[in-house]
Amino acid sequence: MIDSKIMETTKSILKEFGNTYFSDKGTLKRNKVIEDLDAYTPILMKALLANQLIHDTYTESVVIDDKSVEIFKLNQFIEMFTYKEYWQDSYTKFENKIGLTAGGKFIDETADVVLDFPFKDTVLKAGMTKEDQKDADEPFLHETIAKAEIDQLLEPKIFVNATKYDQENLDGAPVDNFEDNNLIIKGNNLIALHSLKQRYLGKVKMIYLDPPYYFDETKPADAFKYNSNFKLSTWLIFMKNRLEIANELLTDGGVIFISMGEDGQAHLKLLMDNIFGRSNFVQTFIWRNTDNADSLGKKSRSSVEYVHAYEKNKDSSVRWIGKKTENGDAPLLNTGNPVGTLTFKPGIIRFKISDGIYPAGKYESLEALTDIIVEDGKNSNEIKLRGTFKWGQKNLNNEVAKGGDFIIKSDKFSIRYQKAEGSTMAPEKFVDGPYLSKIFGVGSNEDAKSHIGTLGLDFSFSKPESLIAYFIRAVTQENDIVMDFFMGSGTTQAAALKMNRRFIGVEQLDYISDGVERLNKALEGEQGGISKDVNWQGGGSFVYAELMEKNQGYLKDVQQAETTKQLEDVVHRMIEGGADFDFRVDVEKVLQDPEYQTMSLADKKQLMVKVIDKNQLYYAYSDMEDRDVQELMSESDITFNKSFYGSVICNGQKESTRTCLTHCS
Template structure:
């Protein structure tokens, strides 16, 4: 059995007391430990709290009479020992309980009773695979994961099989270095995001997420190839964990766009407000998904989904903007200074702006232009002459070709250029998303042109991502999509000369996602290619998180008979697989009650006992020669390059 980092550290401290807490070399006297903890035995408490990991995990500072006091969360620490007995004595007590508890412990542990519903952390929610799908890359993990159990889960992981694709190497070539290139990662997206944290925190300009939708019931035409029908609380927690790390990756003026269905949009809005804060909410954008359907609930065809937009920036920042091609005039009175017309009135009335209540007279012709009482001049009477002399005001009777009957503000091209300010994004942007120009059928047709429809359903159209990137990014900005799917986001980013990161854990990353990007490099002409005059080119690096227990998880999930399952478990035991520190797997397998369980229940149980910290090899594991022997020289060099040649 493999202990968690907390338990391993605690045992090393307890061993300093000789035989006090161990009956032999490795058998811990749990009752003795709990007894001395309950008694706050001074030497024991001093030794434990002197350890930084235990101190940081199990102490909390509170203020009493303006003085800071540290409190040791004894009950939480003791749980690490009490639950050990439950897991070893009866595997049925692995299961989450809903019921009567006191102090976080169920009534079979204490007499003080309250009604409690344990929080499902669902930190993994790994593969999101449909229950009946046998070729899934990861099982759907649904269990309580305590803080002490996830101390290593989110550490940076080892990458393997790093392969670079470019126009000269469309079939890929192994690479031993990483130069901040476009990156595609195969693996659990939460774990992969934490592996990106050190390199990419604060660097991502745009995050687009087509998240698993929350449906009240299974809807065939909307279903992804992974499980999109979550229990409500699990769905929210699944997204919460990922949005929290996504927030850290956003650049100072970056934005995150979350595509979501009607069923889940309002719940996700509340969750996202709690993560990004409501002050960072930019807006809700409707996107038309289809052109109507007659067989619908309540006889109303809901033909839109929604995009929630949040930012890391401030309200006055240009989070969105677009380049507008303006028409400039060239006239003899302003040589070499092209200019354009703009409105010279204010929305305020002359009562509100009495200093702008005057008849504006053209100094050249003497023609007067009375003020509109409902829209005063934008220029006050006492500043008119200054504006005029600087060329800021023009009159229609100055030019024979000029149309219109009102004075105008003159803005020079060099003034526009000096501002370096993008134009605001108006409602015509929304119309492109809501008038059917980005419906699902368009995305389906684009996939049909690249692959067989059976390879991937309901990809978003390239036009949707193109419109979003136009108003949120410029060339070379970083774009992230960690629900990558068929790689629409990455394909558009490549065609628009943006840098990108994509993460996907399903096996189709190799047959669909990577293959699509290879076609883009080769110059495919679907989607937005003609609009941007795409001629091919670009490159990306593909890498995989190095599987550890993850491989065993897949083997368990794919076992079709009890014999196959037993073979996998025996192989795990013989191969030194990492189990949860609270479980004696060999004892469980010998239990008559376990032997009487159905195959499905046995599989679910074995998935629970695997140590989720060890799904993939941690980068720190490269200190171990045994781990290095599993890697190529190229793999080792790539990881050192990716993580900045830091010491292991």
């Protein structure tokens, strides 16, 4: 490769030092040069600065106390030795030199020091699809992005193909207005979450996630629809960035539930402690995910999965009551619900406190409107209790008719319901508390697979609706917002719809179409899953929209290229179509480089993925001011975006989204 003029000049100076900076074969010892430059080796610095070209290019005059002082721009000079010619200026400086910075300059350039955490590409995508791992070892995982670019990356994005589905329009109809409808978004979930931030900040009551699991061992290529072979550090950053914005979206008292297998659950627990706060930990539920017995030859419990639950600000006015008990009883009380009165017939409540008479009056968790007489561990009289109950009298009577009863375990009088089967739970059901299983009305993978099959869908490892319904029932009321941004087959959204909760779903992969089809069948009133339990008859609606792709489409084409010719066609189409490349890269110069031409297909793809500007994966909402962008959109979509982003409540005031972003950032 032909050296630039400045490099030729530098090499000629370095050759004056004999073998100090060159090997016996004449190869430049770049690391040695950088080491001596960092050390300001006097003899080397003197030789370099004596050259007029280097002096004029890399020195700058500054005035200090009325005196002119020349400063040598050392970092810029060093960059010449660390990057290829086609990496113009400082494209990879953050991945080659990571450390303490202030104002974008490293510690050796300033006395003001802050810790600068390098943003990796997991902010963007992190191997969510298998294509991200295909033909390369986690491509662009060492790429880092400056803070200003991260801000640009996470700006609200344009929605296109906005379509509303309801019983009258199961095929969907274009919609140009958004009125807090149920919402399904196709696109990168991190970017989508930031696009939802201003409308839904602090408004989501429950989040359930079934994310890509972390596995200690590499999984077969066809085990999951998504990429399941993360490095641990990559997976943790991938999850961290998404959970941080999820925490912002939760309302005070809102609860997040995340499912995880045994390999990743301990790592996830530590991460959630850090993001949501250890004091906000509620419980780790253990779900028996199969009807089949464990294999005796397996060392780990492959028949169970873990669901970590955290509440946002547990000291808030909405307080989680339904913590686990030794019998696995479901919560009956939740202080976020309206106050009501329930009547309990004699013998319905079991007491784990002493027999005796407990007078009418207010207790910590409820108010007794009648005296409570406890004999032989049960209430011997009909009693009336006033509190913030999860159920009404009708539901209570139905559960009693099934043989269920209720339990009070302390003088705080927090009451919980236990199904009739609970007393016959086998000892093997207990692992640090009860399994969530069919004893509690929670189904298994087999139930989920059977349900998915009746819907005519092909989706492996879907969760049963009854699992999600268990959590929805515990922490939400009708019309609360339930979110799942690893939507998959749409289990969370279907359960929320059937339980009259509002929902938001986000999915990047193409099987989002399965989720839409499933929800359409739910609109019609399909009777699988929890439908019969909640007397679901159909109804409701939702809006589907897509983040408007910009470089995301090119990125997918590069990743999916199977031959060098296909890759070349994509790259030329990118150049001719005006794709956004990193501003520090001359792509045409890359293509002409002899070293690039001799690369393997996998290396070429990895390089092209690297030079695509990932800050421009999708069009920003601010781009709608550009007529060229508007020409790519339908009139309906333009109106829909204005409706969605038109105005939001920010700091108590109704303002434009852009103004609010400025205030709230």
